[in-house]
Amino acid sequence: MSKMSPDKAPIHKATTHKERTHARILDEAAAAMRLDGPDGISVAALMKRAGLTHGGFYAHFPSRDALVTEAIDRMFQDSRRILDDRLTQREAADGVVGLIDWYLSEAIRSAPDQGCPLPSLSGGAARMPEAARGRFNQGVAYFQRALATAFDALGLPEPETTARSVLAELVGAMALARAASDEAAGNEILRSSRQLLKTRLGLA
Amino acid sequence: MSKMSPDKAPIHKATTHKERTHARILDEAAAAMRLDGPDGISVAALMKRAGLTHGGFYAHFPSRDALVTEAIDRMFQDSRRILDDRLTQREAADGVVGLIDWYLSEAIRSAPDQGCPLPSLSGGAARMPEAARGRFNQGVAYFQRALATAFDALGLPEPETTARSVLAELVGAMALARAASDEAAGNEILRSSRQLLKTRLGLA
């Protein structure tokens, strides 16, 4: 990019001012879109949240659709780190139990801007711009593989099939729990799935 | 409403022209919103689909939010009929198996305007106008009770807890299957949940 250092790849991750600003816009976008969906924030409102004005947006992203795509990616990067921490840095059974309890916790229920983006975004993924939908499905696939690996370590039969089924229940339970107007009803949904997921994985 | 017949409730369901038009708008709205979400169709586009022009809308609904609320209701009425047919008009085990196979069928996957509205709408329910969110949760509660009744008839322990868990998996699996860009991957999700739901309910 710079004329002065044409071939010099940034070895020490030289984050320029622009890169930092780009990342800040993206963080705000990811947070906002977890709460209000991909169409939930306007370019102007987003830039204001990032401490900027609307005009500069197109110096950072070629279009709003491109922002959505990058923001989806960003969300899954965060989730992936949590997922890896839970599933790899422990004994398999503890990791899976911890993941279930974290994923379906009341804290995450009340904080859609943390936790996994799948429950809020799955229902609308088919309406996303195609590139964003692709990133979304990469995130789903990663989650699925990570679960399957853990289930394989647990000696469960058909780990891939089980992983798909378990992921579906995790996503559906949190989506329904967040939809509930009555907090107690939502918590019952979470409790039920926490309990029965562990039961059927032989972890209860 | 009418000055001429003040106390006469319409015993023979005398559907006036206006009532029929109202119902037509609502049907179009429900179909459109299943495909594209509650914000997916404009008032003008909706009225055109119903064969009318945009101006007449406010003779039928006080606001767009009111339309969304009624449309949510309409969707669940349709689903409820299917649900009741499946779960009550058969032997319990057959009914549950049939419901699972229907709910998670590839046909329904490809036709979001049929089938249950929960997979498409759950993720965004928290962002709905409050009245619509209430109707949505009534629909969820009805579904849950119907499943619990069937599970009780099957002699399963904790039918309420199981109903919540099963509903979560049904909703999550269809949401993820519809999100998939790759049709084969989506079908694998459906197959996995069909199989494991029956297994864990002792119906395999």
Add this chain to the structure above:
DNA sequence: TTGAAAATATGATGATCATCATATAAATGA
């Protein structure tokens, strides 16, 4: 310190939207 380049701000454009005021057309009771 200065001047070019990069980053951000200001302001405008055309599109879409929900909503409403008012005009026309259709239905209905006399």
Add this chain to the structure above:
DNA sequence: TCATTTATATGATGATCATCATATTTTCAA
């Protein structure tokens, strides 16, 4: 048939939106 109500259409209003053109500020090397 006529008059009145009811239903629908036309057209406008103000708001919001993505996007772009251009101006201003900031950064940083010389």
